[in-house]
Amino acid sequence: MTAPAPGADARRITLTVNGRRHDVEVETRLTLADCLRHGLGLTGTHLGCEHGVCGACTVLVDGRSARSCLMLAVQANGAAITTVEGLAASDGTLHPLQQAFQAHHGLQCGFCTPGMLITLIEFLGDHPDPDAAAVREAIGGNLCRCTGYQGIVAATLDAARRMRAAP
Amino acid sequence: MSEGLIGRRLPRLEDPALLTGRGRFVDDIHIPGTLEAAFVRSPHPHARITRVDATAARRHPGVHAVYAYADLAPHLTANLIPADNRHLAFEANSRPPVLPVDEVCFVGEAVAIVVADSRYVAEDALALVEVDYDPVPGVSDCRAALAPGAPLAHLGAADNVVKTFQTAFGDCDAAFAGAPHVATISLKQHRGSAHSIEGRGVLARPDPVEDRLTVWSSTQGSHRVRNTLVELLRLDEDRVRVIVPDVGGAFGAKHIVYPEEVIVALAARLLGRPVKWIEDRREHFLAAVQERDQYWELEVAADRDGRLRGIRGRMIHDQGAYTLLGMNVPLNASLAMPGPYLLPAYQLDVTVVATNRVGVIPVRGAGYPEGVFAMERVMDSLARDLGLDRAEVRRRNLIPPERIPFDLPLKSRDGTVTRYDSGDFPLCQAKALAAADYAGFPARQETARAEGRYRGIGLANAVKITGRGPFETAIVRIGPSGKVTVHTGAMPMGQGTVTSFAQICADVLGLAPEDVTVVAGDTATVSLGIGGFGSRQTVNAGSSLLLAAREVRAKALAVGALVLEAAAEDLELRGGAVWIKGTDRQLPFAEIARALGGGVGYARPKDVSPGLEATGNFMPPDVTYGNACHVVEVEVDVGTGAVQILRYVVVNDSGKLINPMIVEGQIIGGVAHGIGNALFEWMGYDEGGQPLTTNFGEYLLPTAPVVPEIEIHHVVTPSTVNPLGVKGVGEAGVIPAAAAIIAAVENALEPFGVTLAEAPISPGRLVELMAAGRS
């Protein structure tokens, strides 16, 4: 589905996704989101708008959040990428933020959730002790139609507490 | 039996998969060989199609097919999406065609499908499909559509009136004659979209060996999709299986069957390959249903003490280009208006109007937000005109608890009298006022004003019909593995259905919720299904599940009593087995399932039917009504018109709660949607019907910084018409929200002489109104 069409402008790139290296040939116009989802089968990253507003597609590229719908796969050549699939520990233990999302009902349909988690993981790295208003600002660019954000904010504050206690 | 799983805030069983990227939404399903589709869509609000030529597109490398009307017509039994609502039938031309023959009636209407190796290639080829349009005048504003000589939304129609009807009771003439207070009120409410973050999507896989078709659709109604495909593609029911995978929100947009679902399924059959179409956001703006365009002209008669005597008037409802689900939105709006109040006489004449905008069906709330907005604006105007407190006017008009159950002399959709089965409306309002410190507000307002800040408070009450039947099946099955599975026609789309249902079932069978697997949204496992809409699933399917689980429990006990040679009352269900209480003697479910499954040599009672399984089809004798009171405090920046919500209090009565955490999540999400309806979400169209807001930059959804912490208090008056005592809650939060917020903003701007009669209201509009009020 993401193999380059015959004759299309394509490049061979290397991506390290959640610690695993992938060498893939992609059309130059393929978005990073489509490359992850359909090329690498990492469907946890979601597309909600494909124009950079909803934040569902957010991933970490070399440690900083990026909207994978607005980034081409070729732009990520050589980068290390973290997606929602890479957040839990290798033994399956959920990241404290993931645990807190479940405890505080931070998700309903779960479609915005991957982008929320990634955005907030970056945020908590920079702001280990935030208040609710700061959390709301941090996810101000992530749309959720289900939760009204309240559970997400509560989860983030709780996760921050847990992470400070056990860094 | 383990007591107490009902009413517990248990973490959701759905979450671990969704939190780790292992959810399975329709676009996550990868079947090798799948082709991807894109749609050619009308750029015109209204046009004749004079020619479709797909020659160049078909030649484009990677394109497998392009189908327009002429290509698909021979394979369809009819070129019309079937009506779903027989008792409110309409003119045929107000239902959408599968593909238009020679006329498009809204921007975004699908004209042809392109199927290619990938969506990228399909979209390349869209530009190569030549469609010659001959644009004709369109009509966008439903009031303008009623003017003599207005352009017609459908060529060949006599006019733009789809239907007129009246909702009425009591004697309005008598109520108005000699009324000490009569006032007129004009209101307008504007449409928005559902905007689930996952759009619509469908994947169809033909199986030529067995001549079967499997369809995964992001829908609120698996069986509705199946039935439509059966009807239009002339297939046997057992050849079509519709599976609803994880659904990324729906809010009404996925309630109907759309042409795209039929076209994709047919394309897959014609090509003999799986075909997938995933709606993008622009398509959701253009072609997914919307709601809330209504214009109300009301006259209200009241006594000097604010008690209502009667309300009469007219409402114009914009139906958009097609009637997709009967009259349910305008009808609900008209039925919602009396709400929790004693209204002696009521007469609303409704005109449903066709326009060249995308069709209207319920978006979370289904007409109730509009009707409630109208009534609550009436209440606030009475208070203003009569110099009374707004809460006090409401209190005087609320139906007192001793009159519940209350029969509203109003015929509901199925012709029965509307009966509020339970509820205590004055209590809810009193609790909400107390929680929000309504009494202390004047002091807060005064302090703020002294500092040049403008605070306001508003409140709104609402009653919502929930739990419409006629039924929703639930099947409990325990096989030789001993595992418990629930199959249901109910349709999860984020409401925690799996967890709530597991709680109900586990509670009866003495299990932990995680021991119960809930399978929903698969036509292969349940023969009948109605779907997820109208806050109905826990009432219907939850009750069915309770009954089925009780039957399974009784069967297990009967076998247990025989095999363990004990009296049934000495037995208990625990951990997947029947135990003799206080002993270590037990019989596992697996053994019982084998016995009732016909296992040779197993003892089984003669009067117990085969299988450790049961089917519940609870048929609620009546709908059940939930209610809520919302109180909101805001501050308005009078320089910019920006509204900040400082405090939001909800008192909600949804009857008994299965999982309060999930219920509160539903309410909060609904309130956030209502905040959008009040302050942000405005789907713009120009005069001819061209959409003006087609991305999230132009159309604003409520974001985390503008949605406040919502404070929720519960009042629990159990429903009297279902065994769980529950009422639906999926829409509860949204219904009074816009009314309460607009009231609060109006209250803040009182010094500027601003009265508000519309929703949504933008900062710019507020500045305009303040300027007008000053001059």
Ligand code: FES
């Ligand atoms: S899908 Fe990338 S921001 Fe919405």
Ligand code: FES
């Ligand atoms: S949980 Fe559904 S969009 Fe956020």
